[in-house]
Amino acid sequence: MASANWYTSSQVAEALEISLRQLYYWELKGIVKPKIITMGAREFKRYSEHDVEKLRRIKQYLDEGYTLAAAVRKAMDSSSRN
Secondary structure, three states: OOOOOEEOHHHHHHHHOOOHHHHHHHHHOOOOOOEEEEEOOEEEEEEEHHHHHHHHHHHHHHHOOOOHHHHHHHHHHHHHHO
16 A cells, blocks of 8 residues: 655654654664655655554554563554454
8 A cells, every 4th residue: 555645753753742752763773764855965754654553553552561672563463464
């Protein structure tokens, strides 16, 4: 399924009620890989709807008390069943 909407880092952080720092940490850990758009000398990150939904599931598991590694595994398991 092709994603029609792309979201900025700020939009994703606000929607998930997380800090930009947390979002960037998850990106550093390889949990999501945003699309990089280059305009001149600047680069902008854009997250797909799929990325946002994956992060939403991970945050839900974290809020339930799972570790980050366990939350990522559970989110990946649940997305592979759908």
